[in-house]
Each structure stands twice: as C-alpha cells, then as structure tokens.
Amino acid sequence: MPRDRDQLLAEAVRLRETGRREQARERLLALCEQFPLDAGIAYQTAWVHDTLGLESEAVPHYVRAVEGQGLSADDRRGALLGLGSTYRVLGRYPEAVTTLRDAVAEFPDDGALKTFLAMALYNTGRAHDAMGLLLTLLASTSQDPDIADYRPAIEHYAKNLDATV
Template sequence: MENKDYEEAKMILEKLVLQSPEDPEVNFHLASVNDSMGLETSAIPYYRRAIENGIQGERLEAAFIQLGSSYRCIGEYQFAKDVLSTGMEKFPNNPALKAFYAMTLYNLGEHKESVTLLIKTLITSSDDEWLKRYEAALKFYSEDIDGVWN
C-alpha cells in the first residue's frame, strides 16, 4: 500500500473502532495499519484490545508477534518479552515469535539465551541442506554457546 492508502484505511478503521470498540478484528486491523505507518505507540493499545477481546487463529498469532515487536521498537523490552513469551506458550512452533523473542533477549542483555534460541529456531525451521548437514553440531553447541573444547 502507498502512504495515502494507509491514511485512508486508518481513517476508515478509526471510525469503525468508535462504532465497535470491542471488535477484535477492527482493533487488529487498526493496530496493523498504525504499525505499518511506523506508529508503533499508537498501534499498541489496539493490539492489546484485539487480544483481550478474543481475536482468533492466525490473527491472534500475528497480534502477539506484532504487539511484542511494537514494544521492542519503542524500547519497552520487558513488555515485549512478556508478550512474546505468552505468544510462545500459545504457539510454541511459531519461528517468528521465537526470532522476535530472541531479539528482545538481546536487547535485555541476555546474549547467550538470545543466540541459543536463534540457532535452535534456525535449525528447526529451515530446510536448508547445509543447516541440516550440521544440525547435530549446531544443536550441541547451542546448548553451551560459551563452551570451549580442547
């Protein structure tokens, strides 16, 4: 979408959210438009409302990712960690949740945990032949990223 289209979509969705403030779909879409426009702070309350009001399926998954990412973007790392952690509990096989969580861990100074999670996510979510070839070694080293073997 071009910027003009986002502005128009935002205006329409703002009217809809005034008419149906508890509608999880409308809240999700308004949050997403704000997010796409770089307005993460504005997006956050709409993502929260979408989740609190029962958005379902892939949109719930996306809402956790996008809310966590928005918190991370504005430097609210602990909020990001909490949201993404909850998302991973509900959707443990979602590699995007894990990637955003790993970035958040990095931002919180939890570098070892971040790298370990990224490596595990990479090897379990990729079909790349090179990664598969070295999967056992990568798993082993990810368990003790600081280890040295002589």
C-alpha cells in the first residue's frame, strides 16, 4: 500500500476523532475513489457516515469493508458491529439479525455483538431469544456479587424462561 494512502487515511481519522467529521468525510470519500477496494478506507468511511447520522450512506461502505480483505480482527469486528447496528437503526431488522448472528459466530466472546444481536432479535419479535441471550451474557460477565450468587439460576432460566421450577 502506498505511503500516501496511510498518511491520508491517518489524517482523515484524526479529523473524525477531533470532531471535524464533515472534513473527514470529504477526505474519506476522495480516498474511496482512489482506493475503491480498500477495506480499511471503506470501514473508516462507513464509520464517519454513522457519526454524522448518515446511516443509509454508511451501509455500502460497511458492506465493502466486511466483504473486502485486509482488516485487522478488531476492525473487522467493529465493521460487523457497525453494519449490524446500522441495519437495525434503519429498520432492516432481518439483515441486522443475520449480520450480527454471523459476527457473534466469528467473535463468540464479544459481549457488544451479543447485545446488539439481542436488540435486533427483539425488533424482529423474538423477545424470548433476545432475553435469553442477554441473561446468558449478564450471568457470564457481571462482576456484581449479587448476580454472581444467582448465576446458576440465571443461566438455567436463560435457557428456559418459562420454567417455574
């Protein structure tokens, strides 16, 4: 990858991080034209669109990012979370569920992905599945001693919310 690409991308990211998001967006769109197959640029472009409330415009960039090559595992996870979350915000709930379910399969220890998947499941009318997922996540990640005391019960009910015993 050309050094110019790295430097220009770093400058655009700095602009976004310092609140100059519209300037970052302009630079990233120009980079997309110059490097149309670059997954890293696509991810950063999607991200800046999301921060500007331009979710519809973010989607094709997220798709290019996750379908492309070369993202670090962290960036890939972030791009999948961004895409799934953006689908959900746009009311594209089945696509959100599919994207986030696949992301959870790829990154099974990521609690944020599971949380956003639970929200998307809820949006598709699958509150039971969403609640089970969140209870399982809560039981396995909470540092609250009161929750830890009830971990076995929470895990049991997460699998069978309708159980009475």
